[in-house]
Amino acid sequence: xxxxxxxxxxxxxxxxxxxxxxxxxxxxxxxxxxxxxxxxxxxxxxxxxxxxxxxxxxxxxxxxxxxxxxxxxxxxxxxxxxxxxxxxxxxxxxxxxxxxxxxxxxxxxxxxxxxxxxxxxxxxxxxxxxxxxxxxxxxxxxxxxxxxxxxxxxxxxxxxxxxxxxxxxxxxxxxxxxxxxxxxxxxxxxxxxxxxxxxxxxxxxxxxxxxxxxxxxxxxxxxxxxxxxxxxxxxxxxxxxxxxxxxxxxxxxxxxxxxxxxxxxxxxxxxxxxxxxxxxxxxxxxxxxxxxxxxxxxxxxxxxxxxxxxxxxxxxxxxxxxxxxxxxxxxxxxxxxxx
Amino acid sequence: xxxxxxxxxxxxxxxxxxxxxxxxxxxxxxxxxxxxxxxxxxxxxxxxxxxxxxxxxxxxxxxxxxxxxxxxxxxxxxxxxxxxxxxxxxxxxxxxxxxxxxxxxxxxxxxxxxxxxxxxxxxxxxxxxxxxxxxxxxxxxxxxxxxxxxxxxxxxxxxxxxxxxxxxxxxxxxxxxxxxxxxxxxxxxxxxxxxxxxxxxxxxxxxxxxxxxxxxxxxxxxxxxxxxxxxxxxxxxxxxxxxxxxxxxxxxxxxxxxxxxxxxxxxxxxxxxxxxxxxxxxxxxxxxxxx
Numbered sequence: 001x002x003x004x005x006x007x008x009x010x011x012x013x014x015x016x017x018x019x020x021x022x023x024x025x026x027x028x029x030x031x032x033x034x035x036x037x038x039x040x041x042x043x044x045x046x047x048x049x050x051x052x053x054x055x056x057x058x059x060x061x062x063x064x065x066x067x068x069x070x071x072x073x074x075x076x077x078x079x080x081x082x083x084x085x086x087x088x089x090x091x092x093x094x095x096x097x098x099x100x101x102x103x104x105x106x107x108x109x110x111x112x113x114x115x116x117x118x119x120x121x122x123x124x125x126x127x128x129x130x131x132x133x134x135x136x137x138x139x140x141x142x143x144x145x146x147x148x149x150x151x152x153x154x155x156x157x158x159x160x161x162x163x164x165x166x167x168x169x170x171x172x173x174x175x176x177x178x179x180x181x182x183x184x185x186x187x188x189x190x191x192x193x194x195x196x197x198x199x200x201x202x203x204x205x206x207x208x209x210x211x212x213x214x215x216x217x218x219x220x221x222x223x224x225x226x227x228x229x230x231x232x233x234x235x236x237x238x239x240x241x242x243x244x245x246x247x248x249x250x251x252x253x254x255x256x257x258x259x260x261x262x263x264x265x266x267x268x269x270x271x272x273x274x275x276x277x278x279x280x281x282x283x284x285x286x287x288x289x290x291x292x293x294x295x296x297x298x299x300x301x302x303x304x305x306x307x308x309x310x311x312x313x314x315x316x317x318x319x320x321x322x323x324x325x326x327x328x329x330x331x332x333x334x335x336x337x338x339x
Numbered sequence: 340x341x342x343x344x345x346x347x348x349x350x351x352x353x354x355x356x357x358x359x360x361x362x363x364x365x366x367x368x369x370x371x372x373x374x375x376x377x378x379x380x381x382x383x384x385x386x387x388x389x390x391x392x393x394x395x396x397x398x399x400x401x402x403x404x405x406x407x408x409x410x411x412x413x414x415x416x417x418x419x420x421x422x423x424x425x426x427x428x429x430x431x432x433x434x435x436x437x438x439x440x441x442x443x444x445x446x447x448x449x450x451x452x453x454x455x456x457x458x459x460x461x462x463x464x465x466x467x468x469x470x471x472x473x474x475x476x477x478x479x480x481x482x483x484x485x486x487x488x489x490x491x492x493x494x495x496x497x498x499x500x501x502x503x504x505x506x507x508x509x510x511x512x513x514x515x516x517x518x519x520x521x522x523x524x525x526x527x528x529x530x531x532x533x534x535x536x537x538x539x540x541x542x543x544x545x546x547x548x549x550x551x552x553x554x555x556x557x558x559x560x561x562x563x564x565x566x567x568x569x570x571x572x573x574x575x576x577x578x579x580x581x582x583x584x585x586x587x588x589x590x591x592x593x594x595x596x597x598x599x600x601x602x603x604x605x606x607x608x609x610x611x612x613x614x615x616x617x618x619x620x621x622x623x624x625x626x627x628x629x630x
Contacts (some may be wrong), residue, residue: 074475089595099506103487106472110479112444115590118470128594141418141595147468153597161590202484202515207499209509221629245629260611263526270469279627299620299628300604314604317619321611327618337621338630 003036003060003165005090007081008053009100010070013207015052018096018170023056025123026094032125033139035091036060040084042077044070050113057178064189068200071207074107082111083194086126090163092141094123097167105167107255115158116165117143118270121172123291128157141166145168146269153288171217171273177209192329214248214264219278221247224267226282227254228304229323235260236328238282245336250274250294251286255258268293270316272337284322303327341497342398344404345389346450347416348458348477349403351411370569378414380461383421388492389460390422390531395495400424406434406445415569418540420533427453428546431573436586439468443476445584448577450512451479457519458500460618474522484515487497502589524536525565 004026008019011044023039030037036059041049045063051063064080085093092109095101097119109116122144128137138280140157141164147154158164208245216222223242225235236247240251244266251261253268267274279297284290286302286309297313303326312318317327353374386403393399403418405411406429415426429449437445444576450456459478464471471487486502493501493512503525504511545566574584582588609615624630 025511028576048405073513074487078479099488099504102471103475103485105477106439106470107479107485108435109472111441112475113440113590115438115440116472117591118468118472143591149595155594156591157594157598158590159592202486202513202519204511205514206512207509209506278623299623313608315606316604317609318606319609319611319615326611329611329613331621333617333620333625333627337624 001089002039002091003088004092004094005038005062005085006089007093007095007104007257008039009096009098009255010072013043013045013070014176015041015049016098016170017175018101018168020056020099020175021170021173022094022168023053023058023098023170024175024178025094027057029092029123029125030057030059033091036170038062038088038090040063040064041154042069042080043072045066049182054182054184055177056175056179057182059140060185061184062156062189063185063186064191064194064196066191069191071198071202071204072104073151073202076105076195076200077104079196079199080189080191081195085112085163093163093165095165098168101167103163109165111165112161114161114163114165114169115156117145117156118167119167120145120166121269123168126298127239130159140164143328146292156202158245166311168272169269169271178293190282195332215265216248216250216265216274217272219248219274221245221280222250222267222274222276222278222294222297223247223280223282224250224252224284225255225260226280226284226290227250227260228258228285229255230283232260237324237331240325241280241331243279246330247276247278250279252287255284257286263309281311281315282327284311285309286314290339317339340488341396342400343392343396343457344455345392345401346453346456346459347382347386347389347403347423348417348446348459348473349405349408349414350379350462350465351376351405351414352379352465353377354466356509366557367564373574376410376413378417379462379465381464381465381523381525382414383462384525385460385462385521386421386423387528388417388489388521388523389458391492392458393422394493396528402427404429404446404449404453405433406430406437406442406449409546409549409552412549412569414416416541416544417533419544420538421530422534422537425570427572429571429572429577433574433584435583436439437584438589438591439470439472439476440590441584441586441588443473444588445577445579447480448579449572449595450477450605452572457517461522461524463524466501471522474520478520481518483518483520484511485520485522486515488554489521490522490527493523503569505512520599541567543567546570621629 009016038060042064124142143156214312251265275296402425403423490505491503
């Protein structure tokens with residue numbers, strides 16, 4: 001009761017990175033709240049996966065293991081989560097802000113009439129004083145996220161409803177094993193008690209999963225372009241430099257919306273969070289929602305015509321100039337001075 | 340041939356790409372009145388999917404439903420120009436301050452009033468919140484299945500629909516019976532443009548309250564051309580529990596809103612001259628950042 005439950009997502013039979021990241025965050029919140037950290041795993045053929053989960057400091061793993069539960073489908077997974085939450089009454093529930101978490105989370109929150117905050121960039125514990133009702137709430141989950149097109153940061157709370165639910169994008173939290181020998185217990189759920197036959201009305205006809213083409217999350221060098229790059233044609237310059245430096249091309253949301261780059265390359269709160277050694281921001285003005293996804297890069301270079309672009313404030317180097325002038329010069333120097 | 344009863348959920352959103360400083364009110368909610376307002380882009384993609392179904396099943400009816408302030412009627416008109424048959428503006432002070440859950444509740448109550456709805460289509464998410472929650476929550480409140488991230492309706496028969504979904508790393512085709520709610524991605528086809536004839540026909544459509552406000556001769560219009568009067572529903576029209584609406588019915592509260600000041604770094608400013616760029620590249624190579 002009153003524990004923290006992380007919904008662990010499976011991706012082709014493997015636990016998704018975002019789930020490990022949430023377990024890591026969940027562990028520190030559980031320690032702070034002096035409650036248990038629990039994981040919920042729903043799928044098929046789950047035996048053995050507990051070995052990967054316990055080291056994150058997980059006290060209980062609920063397993064719903066059934067052929068019909070894989071791949072993910074909205075209704076059966078919702079039923080299990082909702083019924084388990086009704087029974088266990090967690091105070092906090094966390095999910096990845098993935099296509100699965102963003103399909104499941106709202107459905108669960110609606111069924112439980114509890115609040116859900118999407119795409120949080122930080123989760124903290126704190127108190128809240130409701131002056132109107134003269135009431136003090138202890139140890140609430142502060143769900144912190146850029147809001148409103150990323151122009152401000154909002155702290156959201158759920159004072160009265162439980163669980164307090166939040167989704168977090170992959171890469172936002174760091175993953176770290178708490179204790180390789182951590183001991184917890186496994187609770188096998190009796191599926192029949194949680195799922196109804198009518199939950200299987202939506203049928204998966206065909207499924208085609210591609211290998212990830214773009215891997216910017218782990219790239220040490222990212223050349224990222226914004227709306228200021230001007231065209232998909234100019235983006236080719238970024239690709240050229242990225243290929244040369246062994247890096248990847250990223251993009252701001254405005255550049256993706258304008259069709260200059262694929263959605264998989266979007267860096268920011270609603271895209272991917274990255275922490276490369278070098279981040280070159282080309283023609284990116286620097287809305288909070290973008291900065292949230294790249295602030296922790298070791299070295300940031302901003303190339304912008306506007307000397308007052310907000311991103312310049314957090315850059316180590318600011319080059320005032322046009323992207324199509326600067327990048328070829330970088331390429332030329334690099335080619336001439338390395339093997 | 341089946342005649343589908345289709346509801347398209349749409350939202351008028353502030354154009355978040357053009358935001359001024361006075362966009363937030365003191366209580367942390369959005370001051371929509373000061374921002375340019377547009378038809379939420381993915382909701383237009385949703386309208387297109389509905390129109391395609393109507394192309395295939397001509398007797399079908401498309402009702403555009405939006406919740407918002409009186410000026411949200413603009414997007415209903417936009418929907419008429421592009422082919423929607425009917426529009427409902429759900430507007431009431433009681434809805435003010437709604438989070439996604441209270442919004443979904445109000446919308447689901449309104450959909451129940453429309454009756455015999457086979458299909459609800461809406462955009463995956465709105466650009467002012469990016470939460471992608473209202474679609475699934477409406478489906479849950481109505482007790483019907485949902486298909487999120489739809490890119491294409493692969494096939495539709497009298498009793499089944501097959502939809503291709505765009506996932507992070509691939510695609511999935513699923514099949515559902517009716518009723519079902521579908522949320523549409525921006526990777527789906529764009530909405531067809533306005534139709535000139537429809538534009539002429541619906542140009543003067545409005546709600547009765549908007550007409551009253553602008554002192555138009557609304558009674559005359561309502562009598563001669565009933566289709567020009569856009570339906571306006573309040574709390575009283577949708578049989579909703581008042582405590583589940585608006586700020587009071589919203590479990591999430593905005594505790595505070597901050598304008599973030601990032602810690603400025605000591606940055607070096609360079610020009611785009613050759614020697615500046617060369618010097619920087621030399622430094623990066625020597626520090627083994629690159630190379």
